[in-house]
Amino acid sequence: MSRNDYRILSERFGRKDGHKLSVYESEGGYKALRMVLSGMPPAEVREVVKDSALRGRGGAGFPTGVKWGFVPEGAEEVYFFVNADESEPGTFKDRYLLDYDPHQTIEGTIISCFAVQAKLAFIYIRGEFGWLVDRVQKAVDEAYAAGLLGKNILGSGYDLEMIVHKGAGAYICGEETGLINSVEGRKGQPSLKPPFPAVSGFLKKPTIVNNVESVASVPWIINNGAEAYKAFGTEKSTGTKLFSVSGPVKNPGVHEIPLGMPFREFFHDWLGGMVEGEELKAVIVGGSSVPVLPAAEAMNITLDYESTAQAGTMLGSGGMIVIPQSSDMVELIQVLMHFYFDESCGQCTPCREGTSWLHKIVKRLRGGKGTIEDLDLLEHVCNGMAGLTICPLADAAVMPMLSFLEKFRPEFEALIQETAPVGMNSRWPRGEQEK
Amino acid sequence: MSKTQDMKQEFKPSPETLSRVDKLVEAYPTRASALMPSIWAITDEMGYVPDTGVDFLVEKLGVTKARVYEVLSFYTMYRTEPQAEHVLQVCHNISCHIMGARNVIAQLEKKLGVRLGEATPDGKFAIEGAECLGACGHGPCLQLGKHLYEYLTPEKAEDLLDNLRKGVVPRADTDRELED
């Protein structure tokens, strides 16, 4: 197959007019919606998506059709949230979907809402994407004007309202219960599960939260069928996936590939390898919250849920961060620990205190005041955090921390013994520790 | 009293903001759920939310004052004090860091004579560190209001400052989206 055959989601990426309703419709857009509304029962839509084995693209990889099935049959008031909070460092794929092709996501959302009989959908876009909020709102307005949203959509009797909701700068609002609380007009702090949102979510009503990429995949699946979707990918990781790639590779950006592609092939043929003068040191495959893989280990994996798990990491959001030899791993983990410390919502003591300590200790190391015992202390703090909190943010901090320590321990030790090579910290001189 | 507090003004909603909030209350399923977008409405008009803005929200949305302040302080993009004219938010997260964000920050600090997190005494510029702005493959990057500047270098950052000083807001990489 050629590269173009993999374009389920990215057909209009990079095209100037791809965001317009007229262009989308002229290329087969809203055909799936018309098909669904002209007589497919909601249960059948759910069934097709379940059969496709589409797994949620927000990070956890939970099967989308199965999640939809948790909404109690006959529920009167159901809400649907499209999660476009996209704040996981390294991740910028949903932005491409909404920027270049908002109607694909809107169509996918309408079909998904119909499948669970929701009457109101929110697209929750992170506040930093102010420019994107306007663009998506424009597309939603276009859809309303064309009778694709609102009362009696396309004469089918199905009603759906859609609200574009702008976040205000909080990573934790990407967590589904945090997101729901945020739209209720509260702090975006996660709630304990169960109950799961599908049973009791927004305003205590059944609520589905799905990632942008998950819903954007739905129109293609409806148009082409579950079997066609499963022709891409592996048995348990079906379909294509967007990888947003950052770091000094020749072709950074968002790439769509069938799941199961060897990393080696992706790295050489799609990313073009490293830019001149840089060498590959390590890869974070699925956003900053998953364990890092040294280059040699990365070269052995295939890009799917199973192979990454076997290698001790996760596919996550597909936010792939390519780390060059010239990067100092202690410096990078300090950046990340600052992030998690900053973004902890503070409800759970292990997370609030733990992220604060991890950041403090790493900072101390880089400030030249660390000891070898600090490395054990880091592990000790991590062990007191993982799995003990309301939401997985604590684990999201622990996973990079422990993996950096495990895989790159000599760099930590060299720093403590002041034998780290000169120039290694050139991007952020030691001693400058304002963070 | 800090200088910015001296500059605080009363919130007297413009007719546009009033009707925007009324429409939000109409569209959102409960009045309280319209809180975040209503805060944005005030922010878009004033740049921040003064105490009188909070009173307005309490009355319009039927929520407590404590709830409004809680929400205002939870989200980093909401502000309760007047801001510098140009707030340069430079991403200092991992991908941008790898691509040289520190050099961009250093250049801005040098040219403005302030450190990250500070504003210039004339209230014209502030530099803030931002967590990942969703432009990781286009980094280093910097956000200025609704404009996102990507693929930055220290030189480009300096150019941006020069332009802003002349009153020109250069075209950002994402402005294409705002135009058509």
Ligand SMILES: Cc1cc2nc3c(=O)[nH]c(=O)nc-3n(C[C@H](O)[C@H](O)[C@H](O)COP(=O)(O)O)c2cc1C
């Ligand atoms: C700290 C944290 C941040 C998250 N951020 C996002 C996010 O930005 N976007 C997203 O889609 N999911 C995010 N998630 C996952 C959501 O909780 C949820 O699983 C997802 O939106 C479900 O959609 P999916 O099943 O389609 O993947 C985050 C989870 C955690 C714990």
Ligand code: SF4
């Ligand atoms: S784990 Fe951290 S972010 Fe999650 S709810 Fe607890 S304190 Fe908040």
Ligand code: FES
């Ligand atoms: S790390 Fe800078 S935009 Fe993501």
